[in-house]
Amino acid sequence: MRQADWRWHARLVAALAFLVFATEAATAQDLALRLDPPHTSINFTLADVLHTVRGSFLLERGNLRFNPASERLSGEIVVNAKSGQSGNSMRDRKMHKEVLESGQYPEIVFRPDGVEGAVQANSLVRVHGIFSIHGMDHEVTVPAKVEISSDRWIASLHFTVPYANWGMKNPSTLFLRVSGTVDIEVAASGTVTRP
Helix, strand or coil: CCCCHHHHHHHHHHHHHHHHHHHHHHHCCCEEEEEEHHEEEEEEEEEEEECCCEEEEEEEEEEEEEECCCEEEEEEEEEEEEECCCCHHHHHHHHHHHHHHCCCCCCCEEEEEEEEECCCEEEEEEEEEEEECCCCEEEEEEEEEEECCCCEEEEEEEECCCCCCCCCCCCCCCCCCCCCCCCEEEEEEEEEEEE
């Protein structure tokens, strides 16, 4: 091999090694994921024998940190429990006073601690963490669809909260029977930064 060819070959190998190292370093770098409250929706569905009750809550704040290499996820997503509404003021008063007791427990918080599955541009993963509601912590694993780019991310989640089993009052009466579980759907959106 001529000396000029050898130098060119050495530079090429060095450049490829640098690209591999830079890619691995970038992949291992933490990502800061901020949720955007105006572009995040939290909806609930509660079935009863006559009809289905639908409503929503407002996101208060959400900041997460994700390390793709370790699949470690941390931070918290905080929902304003007092913001819950279903479109019926009498039903909402009962929900806040008797079920959520939102005067005493004003926040619903999810603190994730890990992700099962590879987070890529468009992924189906499972997020593990602690869901705090009504003064109690509950370990959960939630399926999520995640799309992430260099500066934005979106996620959609659907899961069930067995609120009656978790110590909250079931608002059923003699004439009105509601489910002891409530379905939650979250459509989250926010920014991605590399701290």
